[in-house]
Amino acid sequence: MTTDVLQIELRKAERSRIQEVDFNNLPFGKHFSDHMFVADFIDGEWTSQMIVPFDNFTLSPALSSLHYGQSIFEGMKAFKNEAGEVRLFRPYENFKRMNESAKRMCMATLTEDVFMGGLEALLRVDADWVPSSPESSLYVRPYMFATDTYLGVAPSKTYRFCIFTCPVGAYYSKPPKLKIETEYIRSAPGGVGFAKCAGNYAGSMYPTLLAQQQGYDQLIWTDAREHKYIEESGTMNIMFVIDGKLVTPATSDSILKGVTRDSLLQIARSMGIEVEERLVSIDEVLTGIESGRLTEAFGAGTAVGASPYALIGYNGKDYMLPEYGPTDSVAVKLRDQMNAIRTGQVEDTFGWVHTV
Numbered sequence: 109m110t111t112d113v114l115q116i117e118l119r120k121a122e123r124s125r126i127q128e129v130d131f132n133n134l135p136f137g138k139h140f141s142d143h144m145f146v147a148d149f150i151d152g153e154w155t156s157q158m159i160v161p162f163d164n165f166t167l168s169p170a171l172s173s174l175h176y177g178q179s180i181f182e183g184m185k186a187f188k189n190e191a192g193e194v195r196l197f198r199p200y201e202n203f204k205r206m207n208e209s210a211k212r213m214c215m216a217t218l219t220e221d222v223f224m225g226g227l228e229a230l231l232r233v234d235a236d237w238v239p240s241s242p243e244s245s246l247y248v249r250p251y252m253f254a255t256d257t258y259l260g261v262a263p264s265k266t267y268r269f270c271i272f273t274c275p276v277g278a279y280y281s282k283p284p285k286l287k288i289e290t291e292y293i294r295s296a297p298g299g300v301g302f303a304k305c306a307g308n309y310a311g312s313m314y315p316t317l318l319a320q321q322q323g324y325d326q327l328i329w330t331d332a333r334e335h336k337y338i339e340e341s342g343t344m345n346i347m348f349v350i351d352g353k354l355v356t357p358a359t360s361d362s363i364l365k366g367v368t369r370d371s372l373l374q375i376a377r378s379m380g381i382e383v384e385e386r387l388v389s390i391d392e393v394l395t396g397i398e399s400g401r402l403t404e405a406f407g408a409g410t411a412v413g414a415s416p417y418a419l420i421g422y423n424g425k426d427y428m429l430p431e432y433g434p435t436d437s438v439a440v441k442l443r444d445q446m447n448a449i450r451t452g453q454v455e456d457t458f459g460w461v462h463t464v
Contacts, residue, residue, distance in 0.1 A: 116159055116229050117158040118159045119161065124142050124236075126236060129275065131239055132241070135277065136277065136278070136411065137247070138274070139274055140272060141237040141272065143162055145159050145226035146158050146268065146269070147268070147269045148255070148266065148268050150266050157222065157226060159230055159233055170257040171255060172254045173255070177307045178254035178264055180206065180213055181250065181304055182251070184250075184410055185450070187245050187450045188239070188240050188451070189452030190451075192240075195462065195463050196461070198371065200224075201370070203218065206218060206223070206252070209304050212302070215252060215254065216252075216267045226269075235464075243278055244275060244277050245450075247411070248271065249272055249274070251270055252267050254267055279413075279415070282418070283416050284407075284418065285323065286324060286327065286420050287322065287327055287421040288328045288420060289319070289327040289328065293330075294308065294339070294340070295329075295332065295361075297333075299362060301363060302361050302363065316342055326341055329341065329342070337389050338389070340357065340363050344411075345357075345364065345366040345409060346408070347404075350402045354372075355384045356384075356388070357385070357386070358385040358387070359385075366408055367410065368408045369408045371458075372443075374458060375445050376438075379445070393405070394427055403430055404416060404439055413443045413447070414440070416432075417429055449461065
């Protein structure tokens, strides 16, 4: 069968797996919803738009993305309000950023009808998978990879775009411990740090593993030239509260332009909190912690929301961050306000919410 408006073929799963999931205990990224959206880019256009049961792909060993890394993705979340409506948070920002990544990786760009049309159709089919509990959501993963079967370093002419979803709880069960990385780099000027390409994450795994063996949860990446300035964290942008101001590194071609980052900054400004987007040095952060001028450090990202840090490690020394209750923490205030907008508890004055 096909939908009348979007002409997306629908092949429903014979049996839903939703009864197998404990929605009161949702580890991040372990359970996948019943269906996925798939479209193929062939002969210069997006074709074969389908919603099919979540399942494996059959791929050639010569698939170009496996050899040359043309693979990009996005992450967003869907929520339900009290009326049971499915709500997406700023999906057009993810659509725009995915195309920015595609251009940098020399891949086909997506049309709005494929990205948004496929996204909405998929969420309508799997609406029951969107959790209703306040700490949970439906994580949405759009991604694209090259599908030419050819061994040669050249952009693929064909691509597959897919969206699948998974119900999730909190990414971190407790405030993470971060280590400042000064040997390895995540990205460099002129590189692909601003793109959500798979290789960025692959390259970060080894230094992150080394940090985890030392008792840390994640890294804080520094600039490639001097290892002097803070850039971002492993799974998130990074923010600080210094002298009562919300301070964060300015985005560049080596820092991801996070949707959650931008949202928290806009919410902060609306709450009367002064915001600074600028260079932030390691020295400023560490002396700020020691002097008491820096009172909070936290990550900002789709998966984590706004996640306060427990400590920051540097050169073998751990710098403990203050613990705050929900009413005192800037991070928690911003996170709670963002979540209230997402779920319809407060008015969306920004025009961010997209109801499916």
